[in-house]
Amino acid sequence: MRVSLEALLKALPKCSIFDTDISKNQYVALDLSITNNTLKSINVTSSEALENYINSHIKSNGVQIAFGGYLETRNIYQRSNYFNNKNPETERNIHLGLDLWIAAKTPIYSPLDGVVHSFKNNTNFGDYGPTIILEHKIKGISFYTLYGHLSLASIQSLKVGQVFEKGDQIATLGDASVNGDYPPHLHFQIIKDIQDYVGDYPGVCSKQDLEFYRNNCPDPLFLLDF
Template identity: 70%
Template sequence: MRKTTRMIPKAFSQLLNEINKRSLHVLHPSIPKSDYVCLDLSVTNETLNSVDVSSSEKLEAYINNHIDVNSAKVAFGGYLETRNIYQRSTYFKNSNPETERNIHLGLDLWLATDAPIYAPLNSVVHSFKNNTNFGDYGPTMILKHKIQGMSFYTLYGHLSITSIENLTIGQEFKQGEQIATLGDASVNGDYPPHLHFQIIKDLQDYVGDYPGVCSKQDLDCFRDNCPDPNLLLKL
């Protein structure tokens, strides 16, 4: 796997904090923050020991129950979580714990299939692709943003197929404009419906894809290159 180059993220983090003085959303802005509930899918969550996380249907039932009992509409979380849910896929699994890809680099937002997704900032389409490996993103979109002379990218994974059918490279989206809808388990890598939202400083030579899960040995590089999405969303 290609590693990111080591970088000094201070100026970038400052930019993200400056940007967030405005109201930013990737889901419909009518959903108040009080209707979001944090979800723990890490290896330290012992309640998951009784859930067959290899089954998208059973994991979806667990997540929906978590949303319901908390009187919420959206479950969110996962940045830098070490998870077991990827062990079902040979695309991620590795017998060496140092190189197994199980540390999540984005923020997941779990809600219903076909939920609309919005551009948090003015942007242009950098690339898109249907990443069809088992456990992968499925339909994916990458947007490029340029603010105060600094460029960076946001990735949107687990979309519907229709979300990328009519896209064009360089297509512009204004802040708050709908860009996509969520896909279901039949197209999104076999997961419960959710958005994988990730910030990327240096996209390198990736097109329509970028690692959303990394190994322990690569964590320092990826953590620098992919800061916490909550710097923008403030959930």
């Protein structure tokens, strides 16, 4: 019987996408969901105001990285028509990856051996900005990892089919001027079936599409080590 991708991810040694010198105690969970009442006093349409809030959370916890967001319903996308169509059933506001909030220019490393499937600068307001998708094949199972909100330099000399080994640097983080107008962070997402997407894949879905995307995009914390 063929093992599922979820079971494979859980069985693999835990991985890192940042410098391995950053220990587990340097991560803190961050809640950006609609149920976080603190955010009601924050202008989340402003990347600067949101960055101040996130940086304050990181500093007050004495850590380097804030993380969270898988299947989190958020209001921060309402500022962009790319996500918000005013219909509660079709508005895209459920986050499908894991966000890791850390300074711009932070190096990003491949968590597994893989090859470049595609890359693109997704320039819609509130979109990923520079994005890389890697393809992985382990024990007969193919799947993909997506890295969004990168620096422009990360994709300038990249080539489709380029090989990365586990631990190789693949990118650096971008800032609000190139990353879709967000505080610096990495959007990391696991994808079973990339469908026909090239250099892009939905990182936020609507309520009516949640079951499909929940199945196609497993929890990144199955793989990562913190």
